[in-house]
Amino acid sequence: MLTYNSYLTPRSLPEALNVLISAKGSVVRLIAGGTDILPWARQGRAGDVHLDTLIDISSLSELRGVTLRDGTLHVGAATPIADFIRNPLLREHAPVLSRCAVWFADDQIRAQATVGGNLVNASPAGDSQPALLLHDCRATLSTLQNQKLVERQMPLSEFILGPSKTACQPNEVLVKIEMDSLKGYGCAFEKVGHRRSLVISTVCLAVAVKINWSSKKIEDFRLAIGAVGPVPTRITEIEKFLVGKVPDGKLLRDAAQMVADYVRSRSRQEYRREVLVNFVERGAVEALSRAGISIERVAKELS
Ligand SMILES: Cc1cc2nc3c(=O)[nH]c(=O)nc-3n(C[C@H](O)[C@H](O)[C@H](O)COP(=O)(O)OP(=O)(O)OC[C@H]3O[C@@H](n4cnc5c(N)ncnc54)[C@H](O)[C@@H]3O)c2cc1C
Numbered sequence: 001m002l003t004y005n006s007y008l009t010p011r012s013l014p015e016a017l018n019v020l021i022s023a024k025g026s027v028v029r030l031i032a033g034g035t036d037i038l039p040w041a042r043q044g045r046a047g048d049v050h051l052d053t054l055i056d057i058s059s060l061s062e063l064r065g066v067t068l069r070d071g072t073l074h075v076g077a078a079t080p081i082a083d084f085i086r087n088p089l090l091r092e093h094a095p096v097l098s099r100c101a102v103w104f105a106d107d108q109i110r111a112q113a114t115v116g117g118n119l120v121n122a123s124p125a126g127d128s129q130p131a132l133l134l135h136d137c138r139a140t141l142s143t144l145q146n147q148k149l150v151e152r153q154m155p156l157s158e159f160i161l162g163p164s165k166t167a168c169q170p171n172e173v174l175v176k177i178e179m180d181s182l183k184g185y186g187c188a189f190e191k192v193g194h195r196r197s198l199v200i201s202t203v204c205l206a207v208a209v210k211i212n213w214s215s216k217k218i219e220d221f222r223l224a225i226g227a228v229g230p231v232p233t234r235i236t237e238i239e240k241f242l243v244g245k246v247p248d249g250k251l252l253r254d255a256a257q258m259v260a261d262y263v264r265s266r267s268r269q270e271y272r273r274e275v276l277v278n279f280v281e282r283g284a285v286e287a288l289s290r291a292g293i294s295i296e297r298v299a300k301e302l303s
Contacts, residue, residue: 002041004051013062016055017144021171026052032078033112036121063175066090071181077116077174096187096206100131103191116174122166129232130206130224131189132156135179141172162230185210186291188283192275201227203275207283211291218242228272229264247288256280
């Protein structure tokens, strides 16, 4: 069970950072949706946990809101996962995250769970990470220096350092992420786990594809995998292999075989390899279908 002496609800980011920074010697944690931190503090995981202070950052205006500027989406870290399904701007410019969100937990958890919490928790099975990698996501961290807000920004690949490890320092808050718009891309998100509902990924995969309609060739192909290694990974080898080619069944099958070597998990390696190869093929077919290449035509060639 999680217990604490004080539960604070600061009204601004500087106020939250002041508490965080001045907490030297006492045990302080940030909380957003609480969907990781609450199950973590229970028997079998961290066990009973007592904190001096919990700082609730879920309502801070600096961490909320979604805007689009010059083709870049700015998404507050406290944005709930549910917004990737219900916000029209995110649905249009981040279609792969909308598909990912459908697979994420259930309605209640999606309404609570934040995208920032998912990143800072840095679970190898975190579903948003492969989808965000496709967007060339950048994480913005904020702290106070001489009572002035200072920010630093880094690509997601430098933010997530390993299982439960990120570049976020104890005196920092993840305030927002910036992402390239993938408007007009065909997308797919695939996920499998141990059970049918509320599933934690054993393998997950995100795909986005753009077609050049004058040449009918693949103009851009983005592929990232998660839960099969310590950190999510873009598979640039496959991306480069597919760009500039006219998609057909054999091409997709050949591309899918290349992913097998990227399984790094120690457990269930053979299973994960087989699933991943099938996911790449299926995800590419589905993404192409959403981009406007008839799935019937490609599916027929695959059979
Ligand atoms: C039933 C259930 C089903 C789930 N299903 C899925 C699933 O399908 N896919 C999936 O990926 N995850 C799943 N999760 C895990 C969880 O919902 C997500 O990881 C969620 O996004 C965490 O966000 P949160 O806001 O609830 O984080 P919290 O629990 O509030 O925080 C998590 C950690 O991040 C820190 N933190 C939070 N926000 C910030 C910030 N802005 N800056 C710095 N530190 C911060 C906190 O201090 C804490 O250490 C599930 C959880 C449950 C309970």
